[in-house]
Amino acid sequence: MSKILIRGAKVLGGEPQDVLIDGAVIAEVGGGLSAEGVDEVVEADGKILLPGLVDLHTHLREPGREDSETVLTGTRAAASGGYTSVFAMANTFPVADTAGVVEQVYRLGKESGYCDVQPIGAVTVGLEGQKLAELGAMHESAAGVTVFSDDGKCVHDAVIMRRALEYVKAFGGVVAQHAQEPRLTEGAQMNEGTVSAELGLGGWPAVAEESIIARDVLLAEHVGSRVHICHLSTAGSVEIVRWAKSRGIDVTAEVTPHHLLLTDELVRSYNPVYKVNPPLRTEKDVMALREALADGTIDIVATDHAPHPHEDKDCEWAAAAMGMVGLETALSVVQQTMVETGLLDWAGVADRMSVKPAEIGRAQGHGRPVSAGEPANLVLVDADYRGAVDPAGFASRSRNTPYEGRELPGRVTHTWLRGKATLADGKLA
C-alpha cells in the first residue's frame, strides 16, 4: 500500500492544507506535512479537495444494453467525474428484481475497480407495478440492496406503493420514486406549457409529478417510512417537499444537474439531446430548484446518467430515447449553477453530492469527512478551469450530452478510491 501526499489542497474549499493518504485511509490532514517516506506527491496548487462523490441515480445499462454502457465503462465515467460510489438503477434487461441480478451488477462493480457500485433493486417484478419484487432477498444478497426503485416508471398504484414503503422498514430500506402519474403523461414528450403548445409536442404537465409526490409523502407519513423522490423538476414539487419536511415526514429528494441549468426553451431546436424524463422545465422551475437545493429542501444532486447510443438520439424527436449522460459533467454544472451563483459553497457541494447521498443510500465508507482515519475516497477539482465540453473525451460508452461545445467551469483532476487513484491528472488509471 502506498503513501500519497496531496499538498496545498483547499479541503472543502477552505484554506490550503496537506492531506496524507496511507493505504486506503487518510492518515493526516494539516499544514506543512512532511513528504518523507511518501511514494507520490500530488501538488494540488489550491485545487478543491472533496470527499468522493456519490451518485444515487445512475443507469449503467448492464445487463442487457451493453451497447449503451457497461458497468466498466459507466464506472470509468464515474471516476472521471469524481465519483467513488454509484447506485445503479434497476431498469436493466433483465430487470434487477431478483437477488441474482443485483449480485451480478454488484460483482461487475467490484471487478471494475473504478467505483463502488451499489445496485438498486426494483420495487415491483419487471417494473410492471403489479407485484412486489423480492425486496428482502435483494437486501440479504451479497449486494445488500438498500434502495429500491422502479425508476423509468412510476409505482403508480397507491396500494403497491404503500406496501413497498411499509415492507422496506424491516431492513431500513428506502423507496426511490419516479414521480409520474401515467395517465396524465400519456403521449407526453416535453414540459407542458407555452413551448409545447407552439411546437405541437405532447405535454408532460407539472401536476403529473406533483400529484404523485403529494400522495407519496402522505403515504410515507401514514406508514412511518421514509421515501426518496427522484429527479424533482418543478417549483410545485419543491413546495410539496418543503411542506412535507416541515410536517416531519421522512422524505428526501434529488435534483439532476440538467434540471438546474437547462430549460424547455432548448426544445425549440427539436434536438433529442434535450429529451429527458422528467422533461426540462421553465426558468421559474430552474430557479426554484436551485433555491431548494441551497436551503436543503432538496437534499442531493443525482445525475440520472442515462446513456444511449448515437442512433437512438440522431433521429426525429418523437422517435428518440429519453435521457442524457451526466456523470462526467455533473460537478461542472453544479459549480456553474450553485457555486458561481453564490447559492452553495464547496462544503455545501460536498454535502449535496457526497455526504447526503451516502446517508440516504447507506453507502458504507462514502460521504465521510476529509479527516484522519477516514477512508481515502477523495476527489480533487480544478475549479479555475474553463473549457468547452468535448464528448469525444468521455469515458462513458455513450455521448448523449446536451453540453457539447458548451463552456462549463471546473475539471476533476484526481479521484481516489480507498487510496488508489482511479483518475490522475485527468487521465483514468
Added chain:
Amino acid sequence: MMRHLISAADLTRDDAVLILDTAEEMARVADRPIKKLPALRGRTICNLFFEDSTRTRISFEAAEKRLSADVINFAAKGSSVSKGESLKDTAQTLEAMGVDAVVIRHGASGAPYRLATSGWIDAPVINAGDGTHQHPTQALLDAFTMRRRLVGRDAGIGKGLDGKRVTIVGDVLHSRVARSNVDLLHTLGAEVTLVAPPTLVPVGVESWPCEVSYDLDSTLTKSDAVMMLRVQRERMNAAFFPTEREYSRRYGLDGDRMAKMPDHAIVMHPGPMVRGMEITAEVADSERCTVIEQVANGVHTRMAVLYLLLGGNEPAVTHTRTEGN
C-alpha cells in the same frame, strides 16, 4: 426567400405576401389549355410521406408537375421504413439519388425541422404537415383563399389580410392547421379567435397571437371567415368531450349559426369534413363554403412555394407590389 419552409411562423410579411402574389400568377396557369410552366424542368422533387395524406400529396404532385419537375413519391407504408429504416437514412438515400428538394409529411412534430437542420441532407425541405405542429402550405392556401374572397382577386395583390377577423373552431389541441393559421394570419394582419371546448385548447395558448373563446355563437357575428377544424371521432374515447351530439350542439356549424355571420363571411374547412358533426351538409354545400376552392388554391400556392424556393432568383409576379400594405 428562406431556404426551407418548415413553419408559417418563419415567414415574414413580405415573404408571405410574395408567395400569395406568386400564387395568383400560378393560378393563371391553371386557366390555360396547357397547365404547365418550365420553371423546374430538370429538377427532381421527392414527396416523402411518412403519414397517409392523399389530398396533400396529390396537391403537391400536381404543383410539381405543373412546374415541370420530375417527381418521386415515397410512402413509408410498405417501404424500408416499415423494416425499421430511420428518417435520416431514408432521406440520405433519396438525396444520393439526386433529389433537389424534399416535401415531407411526418407524424412526428419537428421531423421536417430535424431534416432541415441536422446536416443529414442539403436539399431544401418543405413541410407538408408534421404531427400537431405545423402545416404551412395549408395556412398559405387558406390565406390565399381568404384574400381572394375578402379582399379581391386583383385588389388583393400586394396586400395582407389587415383587419380581417378569422374564427378557427374545433380541435385546436391536435391541429397543425390551427397553429399554422394563427401564425400566418397574425403576420398578415388578421385578428384570429380560436373557439373550442377548454379540453381541446392547448395549455400555453396564452402566448399565441390570438384570442381564445369557448363560445362559438358570440364570435360568429363578428367573423369575416369561420374555419372549421376536423375532429377525430376517436378522440371522444379520450374524454375530450362527452358525446358527439354535445360537441355538435356547442361547436358545430349549422344553417342557423351560419345565418348569424355577416353576409360577406365565408366558411372554410381544411378537409376532410365530418358532415353532421362539425359542419352540416347545408353549410358544407353552401356557396359560402370554400372547401373546393381551397383544394384548387392549394395547387397554386404550392406551385408558388416550390417556384420561390427552387425556381429562380426573380419572383414570378409581373407587377410592382404596393409598399406598406
